[in-house]
Amino acid sequence: MRYAYYPGCSLHSMETSYDRSVKAVCKHLGVELWEIPDWVCCGASSGHSMGHLVGLAIPAKSLVKAEKEGLDVLAPCAACWQRMVWVNHEINSSPEMKDKISRAIEEEINGTSKIFSIIDFLAAFGMDKLAQAVKKPLKGLKVASYYGCYYVKPPKVAHVDDPENPHLMDDMMKALGAEAVDWPFKTECCGASMIFQDVDTTVSMSKKIVEMAYKAGADVIVTACPVCEMNLDMRMEQINKKFKTNYKIPVVYFTELMAYAMGSVPQEIGLDSGHCTDTQLLLAKIS
Amino acid sequence: MSSMLNLSAQQREHGDFADRVFEESGVDVRKCYQCGKCSAGCSVHICGGMDVSPNRIMRMVQLGMEDEVLRTRTIWACVLCSTCTARCPRDIDIARVMDTIRIMAKKRGITEGFNNANVFHDIFMNSIIKYGRVYEAGLFVALKLKQSGTMFADLPIGIPAMISAAFRMPKLPPKMKNSDQVRKVVENCKKIEGEN
Ligand code: SF4
Ligand code: SF4
Numbered sequence: 138m139r140y141a142y143y144p145g146c147s148l149h150s151m152e153t154s155y156d157r158s159v160k161a162v163c164k165h166l167g168v169e170l171w172e173i174p175d176w177v178c179c180g181a182s183s184g185h186s187m188g189h190l191v192g193l194a195i196p197a198k199s200l201v202k203a204e205k206e207g208l209d210v211l212a213p214c215a216a217c218w219q220r221m222v223w224v225n226h227e228i229n230s231s232p233e234m235k236d237k238i239s240r241a242i243e244e245e246i247n248g249t250s251k252i253f254s255i256i257d258f259l260a261a262f263g264m265d266k267l268a269q270a271v272k273k274p275l276k277g278l279k280v281a282s283y284y285g286c287y288y289v290k291p292p293k294v295a296h297v298d299d300p301e302n303p304h305l306m307d308d309m310m311k312a313l314g315a316e317a318v319d320w321p322f323k324t325e326c327c328g329a330s331m332i333f334q335d336v337d338t339t340v341s342m343s344k345k346i347v348e349m350a351y352k353a354g355a356d357v358i359v360t361a362c363p364v365c366e367m368n369l370d371m372r373m374e375q376i377n378k379k380f381k382t383n384y385k386i387p388v389v390y391f392t393e394l395m396a397y398a399m400g401s402v403p404q405e406i407g408l409d410s411g412h413c414t415d416t417q418l419l420l421a422k423i424s
Numbered sequence: 425m426s427s428m429l430n431l432s433a434q435q436r437e438h439g440d441f442a443d444r445v446f447e448e449s450g451v452d453v454r455k456c457y458q459c460g461k462c463s464a465g466c467s468v469h470i471c472g473g474m475d476v477s478p479n480r481i482m483r484m485v486q487l488g489m490e491d492e493v494l495r496t497r498t499i500w501a502c503v504l505c506s507t508c509t510a511r512c513p514r515d516i517d518i519a520r521v522m523d524t525i526r527i528m529a530k531k532r533g534i535t536e537g538f539n540n541a542n543v544f545h546d547i548f549m550n551s552i553i554k555y556g557r558v559y560e561a562g563l564f565v566a567l568k569l570k571q572s573g574t575m576f577a578d579l580p581i582g583i584p585a586m587i588s589a590a591f592r593m594p595k596l597p598p599k600m601k602n603s604d605q606v607r608k609v610v611e612n613c614k615k616i617e618g619e620n
Contacts, residue, residue, distance in 0.1 A: 146558035149598070176607045182504060183548035189448075191613045195552075227564045241612040263520065278463045288506035291519065293509075326467040326505040335539045338435055338473030345467070417498055 140258075141203035141250070142144040142170035143208045146178050147363035154393055154407025155363060156327045159255060161396035163405050165270055166262060170211065173222065175203050179386040182330050185263045193227055193234070194241035196220040201246045207306060213255040213392070215362035216329075219295060223250045232412050252383045254288055255363050255392060257297040260305040264312040272400040275423050279400035281318050281355035282306035283346065285365040286326050300324070310375055313398040320353035322346050327368040337373075343368045357419050359391035366390060371413045387414040394407025397423065431487065438488030445485055449524035455514045456482040462508035462518050474498040475537075478508055478518055485521070494529040498522070500538035554609060556603035 138344050148156035163170055166189045178184075185192025200221055203210045213219040228235040228248035239245045259267065282303075289300045303324065307317035325346055328339030331356040347369060350358050370388035377383055392407045403409040403420055456479070463469055463477040473583050474496040476484070484493045492500065502522035509517045529535065537543035549560050 146598075149557070166458050175556075175601050175605070178552040180552065180606075181548065181558075183522060183545040184552075185471055185504075186545045187549060187610075188524055188529065188613060188617060189524075190617055191610055193608045194613050195606060198605055241609050241618055243608070243612065281584075286503075286507060289510075290506035291517065292511040293517075308613040323506070326503060326507060328468070328471075328473075328507065329503040330544070331468065331473060331501065331503050331541075333539065335473055335543045338468060338471045338501075341468050343472075345471075 138167065139169045139171060139208060141206060141208040141252070142171065142172045143179075143199055143203070143212040143217060143221070145176075145214040147214055147367075148200060152363040152366065152390075152411075153170045154411030155213060155366070155390045156220060158390055158392040158396040158401070158408070159211075159407040161401045162259065162392050162399065163407070165396065165399040165401075166259075167301045171206065171295045173199050176202070179217040181216060181220070184220070186376060190234075190237055191348070193224050194222070194238050195237050196243045197224045197246050199323065200224055200250065200252075201242055201244050204246060204248075204250045205244075209251040209253060211253050211255065211258055212255055213361070213383045214364075215254060215285060216364055218252060218254040218289045222294050224258065225252060226248075229322050232296055241332075254361065256284075256288060256305050256309075259392075259395070260309060261332060264308055265394075267309060267312040273398050273423070274342075275310070275398050276314050277395060278315040278419075278423055279318050280307075280315045280356055280394070281320050281353055281358045282310060282323060282352040283350070283358050283360045283369070284359065285362045286329075287290055287364075287395050288322060288361060303314075306359065309395065310359065311390065312396060315334055315394070318350075318353045318355050319354070320349055322349040325349075327365045329364050329368070332368055332372075338378055339356075340372055340375050343372050344380055344382075347373065347376060347386060348382070350386055351384055355386060356388055356422060358388045358395075359394060360388065361391055385415065385418075387412060387416045389416065394423075397401075427469060429489070434488045441488045441490045441493075442485050444528075445521060445524060446571045448528070449517070449520050451517045451521050451524075453485045453516065453521060456486065456512075456516055457514060459513060461511050461513065462516075465507045465511055467505070467507070467548050468501050468503060478502070478522070481525075482516070482521070485525075494515075494532065494534045495537050497538040498542035500527060500535075502526075503548065506525075508571060509570045512555060549610075553600055553607045554603070556600045556606055557598040576604045 186193045214278045225248040267340045274379035289303050292300045328342040332339040396406045459481045463479045504519045506519040509519045
C-alpha cells in the first residue's frame with residue numbers, strides 16, 4: 138500500500154510528535170508513505186481570506202503532484218486536509234473553477250486523488266485489524282477523543298463521520314484497549330488561528346473543552362489536529378492562570394497512543410517530550 | 425453602528441448587497457428566518473470574540489447594511505469552524521458568507537473591524553509567499569512587532585510552554601528546492617481574477 142503524504146507546515150516544525158507517530162503507525166500497518174516532493178503550505182485560513190481562488194489554488198499546487206503520481210493522499214493535519222478536500226469538491230462541482238485552478242497552478246488538475254484524513258484512513262483498516270496489531274493494550278486508560286471542527290464540518294465536504302457526534306476516534310481507542318469516555322464537547326471549536334489574534338477569547342474557548350474532559354473523568358485528551366493540540370496543550374497553563382483552575386490533563390495525538398500500543402517506544406514518537414502538558418503520569422499509567 | 429436606521433434609504437442604496445453576496449458565495453442569505461441557531465452554537469461568539477452575533481450579520485446582509493457589516497469584528501473573528509453551517513435549518517452556509525464578506529472587506533481595504541486579524545493574515549501570506557512554507561519563528565517575531573501593545577501584550581504563554589515552543593520551533597526558514605511556488609500561484613490568481 139502506497140500513499141502520497143502531505144505533512145503540512147505544523148507537522149514539519151512544531152508538531153513533530155504528530156509526524157513521527159503517524160509514520161510509526163503506518164510502519165506498523167505496512168503502509169508506505171511517499172512524501173509529496175517540494176510540497177507547499179496549504180494557505181490555511183489566511184489563504185482563503187485573500188480570495189476563494191487563491192484559497193483553492195495554493196493547496197492544489199501540492200495536490201496535483203500526488204495526482205500525477207496516481208496516488209491517494211494522506212493529510213494528517215485536519216486543517217490542511219479540509220483545504221485539500223475543498224479543492225476536489227470545487228473541481229468536481231464546477232468545470233469553470235477547475236479551469237481557473239489549473240491555470241493558477243499552471244498544470245491540469247482533475248480531482249482524481251482521494252484525500253484521507255488520518256482518522257478515516259486508519260479507521261478504514263477496520264477495528265479488528267487495528268486491535269490485532271496491538272502489542273501493549275491501553276488497559277484502564279480513560280480517553281476523551283476530541284475531534285474539533287475541521288474534520289467533521291461542514292458536512293457537505295467533510296462527510297466521513299457524524300458531524301455532531303463523531304465516533305471513529307473513540308472506536309479506535311477502544312480497539313487499542315482503552316476506555317472511551319462519553320462527553321459532549323467532541324466537536325466544540327478550540328478557537329483555531331484566533332489564538333494569534335485574540336488570546337483572551339481563544340483561551341476561554343479552550344477552557345470549556347478541557348473542563349468538560351476533566352468532568353468526564355478523562356486521563357488524557359487525544360486530538361487529530363495540530364491547531365487543537367496547540368490550543369489545548371500549549372494554553373493549559375494560561376487556562377489555569379486565568380480561571381484559577383488546576384487542570385493537568387495531557388493532550389496528545391491519538392496516533393501517539395496508537396503507535397505506542399503497537400510497539401513504539403515513547404522517545405521514538407515524542408510522547409515523552411513533545412508536549413507542554415506533562416505526559417509522565419500518562420506514561421506511568423500505560424506502561 | 426448607529427442605533428437608528430432608515431430602512432427605505434438602506435434598501436434603495438444597498439438593496440443589492442444580498443445579491444452580490446450570493447454571486448460571490450453561491451449562498452442565498454435571504455432564506456434566513458432568524459432562528460438564531462447559528463449564534464447559539466458559535467463558540468467564538470459565546471466566548472466574547474465577536475461584536476455582532478452571526479444571525480445578526482445575516483439579517484444585516486438582508487437589510488443591505490453593507491458598510492456596517494464590512495466594519496464588524498465578527499467577519500474577521502469567525503474561524504470558519506462551520507458549526508453554524510452544519511446546523512442551519514435553512515441550509516445556509518454561514519461560514520462561507522463570513523469568508524466572502526471578509527474578502528469583500530479586504531478588497532476594499534476595510535480592516536478596522538479587527539485589524540489584528542488582518543495583520544496576522546498578511547504576515548502569514550508574506551511568509552509563505554517568501555518561503556513556500558510557514559516559517560514560525562519569523563512569523564512570531566513579525567507578529568510581535570506589528571501587534572505589540574495590543575492583544576499581544578499577553579503573547580508570553582507561560583514559561584514552560586514558551587520554552588517548549590522555542591525548543592520545538594525550527595530556527596531557520598524551511599528549505600525547499602523551489603520556494604517560489606506560492607508566489608507564482610498568488611500572482612496567477614490575481615491575473616485570472618482581474619479578467620472578470
Ligand atoms: S441558523 Fe440559519 S436560519 Fe437560523 S438565524 Fe442562522 S442563518 Fe438564519
Ligand atoms: S463558522 Fe464562524 S460564525 Fe460559524 S460557528 Fe464557526 S466561528 Fe461562528
